[in-house]
Amino acid sequence: MRAAAPRLVAHLDMDAFYASVELLRYPELRGLPVVIGGGRRHQPVETTDPRTGTVTRTFARLAGYAGRGVITTATYEARALGVGSAMGLMKAAQRAPQAILLPADFDRYRAYSRRFKDAVRAIAPRIEDRGIDEIYVDLTGVRLPEHDADADDDPWWRARDVAKALKAAVREATGLGCSIAVAPNKLLAKIASDLDKPDGLTILREADVPVRIWPLPARRVNGIGPKAAAKLAALGFGTVGELAHADPALLRLHFGVHYGAWLLEAAQGRDEREVVTESEPKSVSRETTFERDLSARHDRARLSEVFAWLCERVAADLARKGYAGRTIGVKLRFDDFRTVTRDTTLEAATQDAGEILHAARTCLRRIELARRIRLLGVRVGTLQHA
DNA sequence: TCTGGGGTCCTAGGACCC
């Protein structure tokens, strides 16, 4: 009798996804520091020599960028200059003025996203979407054609072969590289896929946790964000290993029963969550940050215009996806970065822009507009199929 | 020169109902 097959979960993360997609169409940028972010304005400019027909592209540089954009993705060459995801472009321009700046082209990234996911699905059909550039893959029981169905070989070795095949299939389908880790669960696979980037392949067994996971900063655990990490640090828990040996009562005291218990489990590398192959959206929203903060009094016309436009876009998104929702909400961020939300629940679900606008207006009226407004957003939740 | 846009999940209090 053979032993029960261990659960094998892979996490696949595309390397510098948006930037890598851009390098496919602008190969002349390979090897250069490139960042993706900001608005539509800094589109590359193409000029064609009328005599030779040669096309030359001129790219925007980070230097001189003025605005509120942030970096969504940076190439590894740009990261080496000290800039990276979520950094304001103004700050990035100080650090890496020579870096090339490209606007994001989400339609294009979504197309590549579909391609790499389809390529993975063809080999291992049980995948969980984790956004545009990463997925979990359940590799339990997955075999390649060359794997003998009867052979009692090591499932971990089979998983390594499958992971290699996935990487090859993704490259074949997209021309892009990715990093994959295989582990006993999602939590460990997620941490491990980051250990060997880019183009990585990591196999992490339970026995490897003390050596490979415990030395890492606690922040590397998916679910420990900046707030929790700072609190943990203040309690003397800097690494995952230190957290793994913490007193459960102390964690409960500072983080609550649920999160406290989870922190300990996570640090010990335990995670029973299944790979979820199907899910329904819970909400659809649109929001925008203004180039300059707007005054409720002086910029009333502009605000109304944007407000109606956001409602129309949300309605269009709902229609395209085939949903209607009952809960209509608004979100405001003021110049001091304070964020407030208001929502209201309708009798019946809607996907109509006019109805959404009407409900959103009633929400907006419940907010005191004493400060200038930085961001305005509209959301529809409690979705059902239209 | 601060800090995007699209999401999910959790908590907590109050209303309301049984």
Next chain:
DNA sequence: TCTGGGGTCCTAGGACCC
């Protein structure tokens, strides 16, 4: 006169993730 629990829905805010 005083006093139950449990369950669900709604709303607001916040942490976190990609």
